[in-house]
Amino acid sequence: MTSTLIRNCAVLVTPDSGDCSVQDAQDIHITDGTISAITPTRQTPPSDAEVLDATGLLAIPGLTNAHTHTPMVLMRGAAEDLSLDNWFNQKIWPMETNLTPERVRIGARLACAEMLLSGITSFADHYFHADQVAQAAAELGIRADLAPTFFTSTGPEAREASFDTARQIRALSNPRITASLGPHAPYTVSEEDLTRTAEVARSENFRIHLHAAETQEQTTSSLTHHNATPIRLLHRTGILEAGAHLAHACALADEDVTLLAQHADRTVIATCPKIYLKLAMGNTTPIRSLQAAGIPISIGTDGAAAHNTQDMWESLRLTALTEKHKEQDATWMSLSQTLRLATHPNTLTPGHPADITLVDLSAPHNQPLHNPLAALVYSIRPADVIHVLVAGHLVVHNQSLTTADLPEILNQANEVADSLVTLTTPDTIQHYAP
Structure with a gap:
């Protein structure tokens, strides 16, 4: 059994209908890739959990x-x-x-x-x-x-x-x-x-x-x-x-x-x-x-x-x-x-997969933060994403991939891109004529 605690974050609540809301000072407990509980932040985290400090961050469904x-x-x-x-x-x-x-x-x-x-x-x-x-x-x-x-x-x-x-x-x-x-x-x-x-x-x-x-x-x-x-x-x-x-x-x-x-x-x-x-x-x-x-x-x-x-x-x-x-x-x-x-279909609810994105809304383009929902829809940028978890696995930590080498990915893409977009023959896989 693996246990992770996302500690001291705000949490976006997305009900099936009605208004979304934000709950401050929450701990998200993850067990074997699933959200097991969301509780008010404790002073002392459980000793058996890997802790991700999310102070100042907002957790949203991925x-x-x-x-x-x-x-x-x-x-x-x-x-x-x-x-x-x-x-x-x-x-x-x-x-x-x-x-x-x-x-x-x-x-x-x-x-x-x-x-x-x-x-x-x-x-x-x-x-x-x-x-x-x-x-x-x-x-x-x-x-x-x-x-x-x-x-x-x-x-x-x-x-x-x-x-x-x-x-x-x-x-x-x-x-x-x-x-x-x-x-x-x-x-x-x-x-x-x-x-x-x-x-x-x-x-x-x-x-x-x-x-x-x-x-x-x-x-x-x-x-x-x-x-x-x-x-x-x-x-x-x-x-x-x-x-x-x-x-x-x-x-x-x-x-x-x-x-x-x-x-x-x-x-x-x-x-x-x-x-x-x-x-x-x-x-x-x-x-x-x-x-x-x-x-x-x-x-x-x-x-x-x-x-x-x-x-x-x-x-x-x-x-x-x-x-x-x-x-x-x-x-x-x-x-x-x-x-x-x-x-949809992600939600920060116990029993659901721990697919979670943690964002920082402190940048100038999000401030002052009168309404975090408005910031998420109209102000936020990809660079505001700090951590990302998929099935409880931390795949982005402090704005960096944990599963792959980004410079190597970029180098490979640049090496092959020209050969893909350069047209040397009149061939086509299909003709658009609805």
């Missing part, structure tokens, strides 16, 4: 990055000021012909380091060579759900290989690493392949992580080619019934919300607001109507090829701001609502 493509950090800044179709067709999908397992692992290591150092304790990834992302996540100690990507254009062998990769990730039996199935999207994956994916998911108890209804163009095209919206297509192929983790869902018809509500117990939608703004996608995830229908919402960064960072503080801030602006309601997407979306 942030969850609900949708990303971690190896794309190697493309950071390499595809700028482009329309969505040119972003895909001139840059991203041609660059991805240069992917190798080694480059994917190197990129994922950099992204995992960036996420941990900014307070993210778990992420949902959707990319190629997902077994290499699993290696990186396991090494750095972050929690991850990994969905190996496939397109129909690469043939049934690639589809089945992606399923096998998900099985291999599951077979690692790492309690912090799980797997989902990863068809790319309804506009790049055929109805037959979506149906096959749903069958495998149901029979082998996988969830399915994919993009859906990102733009109105995609929804309109789906109606033309399939006589169904992307969400209706996912319904009739069994994807929603199997359990879906949907990225974006920005261009929804009213009937789509009704269909999603029928599967609300097995559906989650990840919103990534920065890329909607940057790529001028026209819509954002309709969070208010989806939540009113009981459909869970989470927040992600998407890949750094568009988002530029894996900074969830930026994503949660933009979620609050874009929602207030879109709804023309300054009371909507409150501080508490936003923090719940960014931390």
Whole structure:
């Protein structure tokens, strides 16, 4: 049995509904990776516990990055000021012909380091060579759900290989690493392949992580080619019934919300607001109507090829701001609502995994501290993160990784980045034409 005590911190309380709050002068007791108790700070800590002095720090549930493509950090800044179709067709999908397992692992290591150092304790990834992302996540100690990507254009062998990769990730039996199935999207994956994916998911108890209804163009095209919206297509192929983790869902018809509500117990939608703004996608995830229908919402960064960072503080801030602006309601997407979306399903409650981020709000950009919740949503920066624990393991201590050598990670990334983004042939892995 291992015992850790986080001593003398403030604690963010995130109830399922209502206002979040902060309790001062608390001790968080951790036993075998789980929060066993939260008590008022004692003068004398238990003698059998490893003590982490957190005086002056605020403990929050670790942030969850609900949708990303971690190896794309190697493309950071390499595809700028482009329309969505040119972003895909001139840059991203041609660059991805240069992917190798080694480059994917190197990129994922950099992204995992960036996420941990900014307070993210778990992420949902959707990319190629997902077994290499699993290696990186396991090494750095972050929690991850990994969905190996496939397109129909690469043939049934690639589809089945992606399923096998998900099985291999599951077979690692790492309690912090799980797997989902990863068809790319309804506009790049055929109805037959979506149906096959749903069958495998149901029979082998996988969830399915994919993009859906990102733009109105995609929804309109789906109606033309399939006589169904992307969400209706996912319904009739069994994807929603199997359990879906949907990225974006920005261009929804009213009937789509009704269909999603029928599967609300097995559906989650990840919103990534920065890329909607940057790529001028026209819509954002309709969070208010989806939540009113009981459909869970989470927040992600998407890949750094568009988002530029894996900074969830930026994503949660933009979620609050874009929602207030879109709804023309300054009371909507409150501080508490936003923090719940960014931390779910993590919570600082006895019996839950000890996935904990400790932040210092004493910097000038957070002071004076009239409201710590406001600082967490609108002021904080990744550099304010001091310590991070995943399953009770201290993976960031005093703003430094404990599980890997950051200079070595950066050196490797810089050594391979140019060879990944340099286009020497007209090849592309896919053509964007919804």
